[in-house]
Amino acid sequence: MSLLEISNISMNYHSIKGETQALNNVNFQVDDGKFISILGPSGCGKSTLLNIMSGLLEPSNGSVLYKGEDVKKNLDKIGYMFQKDHLFEWNTVWENVILGLKIKKQLNSESKERVSGLLDAYGLTRFKNHHPSELSGGMRQRVALIRTLALNPEILFLDEPFSALDYQSRLLVCDDVYKIIKTEKKTAIMVTHDIAEAISLSEKVIVLSKRPSSVKAEIPIHFSDEELTPFQKRRAPEFSEYFNMLWKELNDGNG
Template identity: 85%
Template sequence: MSLLKISDVSMNYHSIKGETQALNNVNFKVNEGEFISILGPSGCGKSTLLNIMNGLLEPSSGYVLYKGEDIKSNLDKIGYMFQKDHLFEWNTVWENVILGLKIKKQLNDESKDRVNELLDAYGLLRFKNHYPSELSGGMRQRVALIRTLALKPEILFLDEPFSALDYQSRLLVCDDVYKIIKTEKKTAIMVTHDIAEAISISQKVIVLTKRPSNVKAEIPIDFENHNLTPFEKRRSPEFSGYFNRLWKELNDGNE
């Protein structure tokens, strides 16, 4: 059984000017341990789809199942990583990371030990008493991800998590996030507008059509060397083939 099943999901928005259909019968599945990226033309509803998948939005029709149950009954299994890190500038790294645990009343010796282990594993332990303004953009994103992982989610949703960073930082943080998610054995679904990013970090790319969106293609990404980092994949001979295919899928019929 798939970890996540998106079945006949449609979404209509209503305004004074009338009805706008954003999504039209979207269907696909996500298996446990997969890293999937969602690509599509600008304004096609990628973030809307992500928010339906994680239970923040109710679709006009269709449903999302998590292990065969309604996603809204499993919100505690979900972690979310936003475009911005949303760290509180007046809190230290430690205080930011344990915030979710405090809110959910899960802060105890065991969870504190886990947070310390995560900070240590991903190079942030010596910065635990620093403030966000003292960190680089990449380090801030690592803190945001560790804050999410502290709650032990089974599936992560990432909404263009690198878009607020400069190009060099994006490359470095993409490697960092990929390593963390792979090491922690998490299932992840990412929305991005960056073809190269999707290829370098994903095992499968879902390509959406222009609005009203549905699934145009599902493209497996499988490099011969499975140990390459996202940055190394960009320099692999296989990379250009995937890029050209995705570029064609995105632009054929989407002009």
Template identity: 65%
Template sequence: MNLLYINNISKNYHSLKGETPALDDINFKVEEGEFLSILGPSGCGKSTLLNILCGLLEPSTGEILFKGAEIHKNLNKIGYMFQKDHLFEWDTLFENVTLGLRIKNLMTDTNIQRVEKLLEDYDLIKFKDHYPRELSGGMRQRVALIRTLALNPEVLFLDEPFSALDYQTRLAVCDDVKSIINKENKTAIMVTHDISEAISLSDRILVLSKRPGSLQCDVSINFSNKEATPFERRTEPEFKNYFDSLWKELDSK
């Protein structure tokens, strides 16, 4: 089932020096339960597109539909995970993950129990009274994801969520995040500049051209080992073929 329709999206920025095109006529669909990555060279408009998709920016032309309705009417169905975890150092882990619920006055028994179940399922419950400074980088990213999931969104937008982590931690957290997203049956759209990361996590990858970003190719990712984790995918025989193909696409313009 198609969850998101992206129709004829373009974006131009205006300044005293004139008009700068950032995105040009982008069209695609996202299926429910899909993990989609957006890949492209630096400055191609990846983050701009992500911010348009989740309603933070207005496109110059085009529309975003969520189950057939305008995206701004469905902002409560959206979760956004930033490059940095943005945890409040003066709040405990539990206070951080319930931040959205507290802001929206949704601290019901049902929601609190759901958050505690998430913390228990993903090995964080014993740290609920700890502060962010007492957590590892990987744990902080899991907390940030659970904070996003606490409001039970249907689709998650991930803006280079692992870029602040060291390489070894990134590999472990990729497995954690993919596992959590799969178990919670969420749709995810991630922006990244890392080809390996995109291949290891995604069901599908969109490649944008250089600015103004346009849709250069749409690649389905299929591994014969359907149960492979993101880390295990990196050692599968298909991985190198996908990497070489995507590298050529990125290097073609």
């Protein structure tokens, strides 16, 4: 059984001008421990699909099953990383990363020890008493990810998590985030508009068509050297092949 099963998802929006169909009969599966990216033309409904998959939005039709159950019955298994880090500037790094635990009344000696271990493992212990304004953009994203991981979710949803960073920072943070997700053995689903980002991070890329969006292609990504970092993958011989393949899928009539 797949960890997540997306079946016949459709989404319609209603306004005084009429009905707009954003998603039409979207189907695919996500296996445990995999990193999946969703690509598609601008405005095709990638973030809408992510919100439906994570249980934040109700589809017009179809279902999302988590281990065979309605995803909304398993919201405690889900972590969500948004485009912006949403750190509270008046809180320290430590206060930010334990916030979810405090809200859910799960802050205890065991959870504190786990969060301390995450900060230590990913180079943030000496910044635990700093405020977000004292951190680089990449460090802020690491803090945001650790805050999400503090609740120990099984699956992570990432909505263009690097889009607020400059290009150089994006390359560095991609490596950081990938390492953390793989080390913590989490399943991840990321929405991105960046083909290179999708290839370097993912084990499979889902390509959506233009609106009303459906799955146009599912491209497995495999590099002969499995130890490469996302940055190193960009220089591997397979990279340009995948780039050309995905570029063609995105621009070949897109429908």
